[in-house]
Amino acid sequence: MSRFHRFHITEAIYFVSTKTRGNxxxxxxxxxxxxxxxxxxxxxxxxxxxxxxxxxxxxHLHIMLKPNGNENISKIMHSIKRGSxxxxxxxxxxxxxxxxxxFYERIIRNEKEFWEKVNYVYNNPLKAxxxxxxxxxxxxxxxxxxxxxxxxxxxx
Numbered sequence: 001m002s003r004f005h006r007f008h009i010t011e012a013i014y015f016v017s018t019k020t021r022g023n024x025x026x027x028x029x030x031x032x033x034x035x036x037x038x039x040x041x042x043x044x045x046x047x048x049x050x051x052x053x054x055x056x057x058x059x060h061l062h063i064m065l066k067p068n069g070n071e072n073i074s075k076i077m078h079s080i081k082r083g084s085x086x087x088x089x090x091x092x093x094x095x096x097x098x099x100x101x102x103f104y105e106r107i108i109r110n111e112k113e114f115w116e117k118v119n120y121v122y123n124n125p126l127k128a129x130x131x132x133x134x135x136x137x138x139x140x141x142x143x144x145x146x147x148x149x150x151x152x153x154x155x156x
Contacts (some may be wrong), residue, residue: 013052013066014073015117018081018103025058026098032088033139036061039083041147049076050149053121055130056139062121064108066153077103118150 027033033056040063041087044051048071054063067076085098108114122134122142134142141148 001080011066013064013108013114014105015061015108016065016073016077016105018036018077019100021097021100026088027056027061027127028058028097030049030138031091035087035091036084037139037146039080039087043076043079043083048079050153052148052150053118053141053142055121055124055137055141057124057130062124064117064121073105077105094136098126100143108123124155 013031027036036056040051040054041067043049047068049065049067052064052066054061054065063080064077065073066072081103088094088098108117116148122140125131125137125140125142131137134140137143138145140146141150
């Protein structure tokens, strides 16, 4: 069976979900979550994408982004996963995969779906019983101390 290749659609907004290998709760450890958060933010600051929303859960990541320029969702996710895996393994002095090899992505088709996904991301830690308020979760764009490009994206 041939491997499916993702299509790159210019100006698309993506909602992406990816899980840890074996559904391990790697991001229950704050140091691992901080590494992933730093990777996401570093690639954002390098201008690879607009970061619209995200949440780092103990065993998965949800992220909404809009690739910039020649970037595509496959390259971006590969960079985030590879970079965070390398740094986490380096910190723990080990080898091996942190992430499952693939990810699920969905192109956001309209404003209603956009806000549904943003709310889903914000409320994921609340639904999982990790916090009493989405704003309290430190590894989510719902936290007012975390920088995203949402306001820039929404401004005319």
